[in-house]
Amino acid sequence: MADAIDMAQQRSEEVLARSIxxxxxxxxxxxxxxCEECDTPIPEARRRAIYGVTRCVSCQQIFELKATHFKGH
Known part of the structure; x- marks a missing residue:
């Protein structure tokens, strides 16, 4: 019979698998x-390097800094 720790671990693995x-x-x-933030042209090299890019380098850096700040890291 599975105990609480085994069930919690199984649940954690299922959540991780679903997220992946x-x-x-x-x-x-x-x-x-x-760029969706500042409306400046995104260079062709960046668009080819990162498929699906929506921000210029500067706006992406700001976005990532804000995301890290709000996560509390």
Missing amino acids: AQIIHRPVAVSASF
Whole structure:
């Protein structure tokens, strides 16, 4: 018979597997020509390097810093 720790571990593994599956099967959009934040053109090299890019480098850096800050890291 499974105890509480075994059931919690199984649940954790199921959640992790589901999260990974969602990321792997996530639809990827075509790269944007203009940044969705500041409306500046996104260079062709960046659009080719990162499929589905929607922000210029500067706006992406700001977005990532804000995301890290709000996560509490």
